[in-house]
Amino acid sequence: MQFNTNSSYQFFNGEAANKSKNFFNGQPSVNNNNNWNNHFSQPKANPARSSAASLSSPIKKNNYKPLDTVLNRPQAEVDKWLSENDVKLSGHNVPNPVSSFKESTYPAPIIAQLSKTFQQPTAIQTGSGKTLGFTLPAIVHVLNQRQRRPGDGPAVVILLPTRELAQQVETVAREYGEVMRLNVCSCYGGASKWPQLATLKRGVDICIATPGRLNDFISSNAVSLARCSFLVLDEADRMLDMGFEPQIRQIISGIRHDPVHLTVGSLELSANHNIEQNVEVLNEHRKPQRLNELLLNIQQKQNEAKTIVFVSTKRTADTLTRQCIHGDKDQNERNWVLNQFREGKVTVLLATDVAARGIDIHDVSHVINYDYPNNSEDYVHRIGRTGRRDQQGTAYTFFTSNNGAKAGDLIKVLTEANQNIPEDLSALAAMGGRGGRGGFDRWSSGGGGGYGGGQFNKRGKNENGGNRSAGGGSRSVGGGGSGGRNGGGQKDWF
Known part of the structure; x- marks a missing residue:
């Protein structure tokens, strides 16, 4: 498997908040009987919302229940797939790989949209659709949380280094988010901030942003990240090279402080063999x-x-x-x-x-x-x-x-x-x-x-x-x- 970029994702634990220590605990819950339409009815945004309400809301983390065909897949078949795709796994209770999108348990509208572009899941490498590697889990994560309330900030924040990349990720997120009736926005420099700010205040589920512009909105109290429970740092190394570390630290300081980290990217540099x-x-x-x-x-x-x-x-x-x-x-x-x-x-x-x-x-x-x-x-x-x-x-x-x-x-x-x-x-x-x-x-x-x-x-x-x-x-x-x-x-x- 070729990893040509470093992306960091953060998922946040817990069912209840301890305000004094900003500490969260609780058992992950599984939600496999989703009525997706219950997620959507959205009243107009009310800026005067309570951050405490977002902090005290439970977070549903484990939203995947493997199908029997995946659970019972012969080990020889699993080993063959891992070898052919140069994939290495480690850890306890590692799930078996899926061979088709139907085995992924994504909602039917997502699978239908995927089928228009991809025939089957692919190994992670340049040009293979890595953006979907964090966009699809982000969408499923939003769908399994409580319904967005008036004045809430985004549940998902995706940070990336350039406005071009922000626009392209927004295109992908909209393509798949809109079929599930989620609101997506992007915030980046080089364009007027007022339309971006107006969209944020109307209420969004997924915010795609460059660190500088989002930090400006946070500093002016135009948006709160208290509801954010899914953070993606795409091209994290590039953002650090460009001097965005202070802005990234400031943004993360407003997010729940109990992350589980998943880093995608090899420490050994390698180019696409194609x-x-x-x-x-x-x-x-x-x-x-x-x-x-x-x-x-x-x-x-x-x-x-x-x-x-x-x-x-x-x-x-x-x-x-x-x-x-x-x-x-x-x-x-x-x-x-x-x-x-x-x-x-x-x-x-x-x-x-x-x-x-x-x-x-x-x-x-x-x-x-x-x-x-x-x-x-x-x-x-x-x-x-x-x-x-x-x-x-x-x-x-x-x-x-x-x-x-x-x-x-x-x-x-x-x-x-x-x-x-x-x-x-x-x-x-x-x-x-x-x-x-x-x-x-x-x-x-x-x-x-x-x-x-x-x-x-x-x-x-x-x-x-x-x-x-x-x-x-x-x-x-x-x-x-x-x-x-x-x-x-x-x-x-x-």
Whole structure:
């Protein structure tokens, strides 16, 4: 089983609250005869609610009763499934795996919705629907709690690092939550807070948020998390890297303090084995021409193939092309760019790391790391934008002597995935990352002219290149053509 991200979920125990010590106790209860419609009749929200009422409400935790077919599954069949999916289990009274969604005991509307997209449960790996791994338990958790009262805050909070990821998780949560008539909202920066706040005050069951925006609402007493009994930290490591630890601690301080922790994610970094990883060691000045060669080669072989090119800085993104997605674009621009790419109206998306973990487009066939990221974790997440949902993907990575200190970690990732390791990369690792200015360039034939050669200038054009080069014709990177937005052609790359 491949774990390519770290997500932390917290479930909260207890049937009654001890206010003086904020301590909860009690036995978990099982609710297997749910009348789901009893959950839904919702009066208008009343801001003047009592937090104590939420704290004293019992929490129903154990909402799963295995079917007899699952309980009585032969051990040989269980062992075979575990071996085939590379799954390792430990602990006491571990339930048997289920082989179909009908065995999961999800409500019928959920199973019907699942069947539209998935044939059967899948192992956890990039692109396999990990969002559902915490969204579906969250929905079942809400359905088994008491009915939401006027003025209540959310029962489920999902924290994640970026607004793009928040929007995508909200889409999934709405798709499955609405069939059970649950209210879902998202709160993130870069958009007006007033519509988000109004939705929260009307009453929601599931809140998907970035830490900064939700903490603002909590600090202004606009929302209380006293009712929250299911917390998800999605991309927890990324949120910490982005400096959200103070906001996360503040948010958690308002939630019940008796969690049971379940962490999903391997401590050993591994990439999706469906991705072919190609690392090219070359000089910095060679990168623009090599990028152009790769894009033209991909287009010639797969005319409609979607490719994401990752760069490290906004300046590089704007230099390579005028149309790109990075943190300084306003939300409408970023949404427009992603939608153009998702719908296939453009075939290449140029992005900074703001999009590395937030883009969920299932048919991306290629990823190009124009600039190597800061660490191997980001490398794995970048290339994980391809090879999703059991499809094959291809990743190209430009690696220069300036990245030499990271060569050893990259080799570990390549080795784990049984990928080819270039001799030049091994040489850099052996030197401890001390590469010279002129060495290790397999593609050092010079720059400039030729088919699609040359350098990119600040207007996204290719100087000294042919009419099929970046910045040239109707399928160019960020320029040329006609009829497209911001000067790009209808099938421009950007």
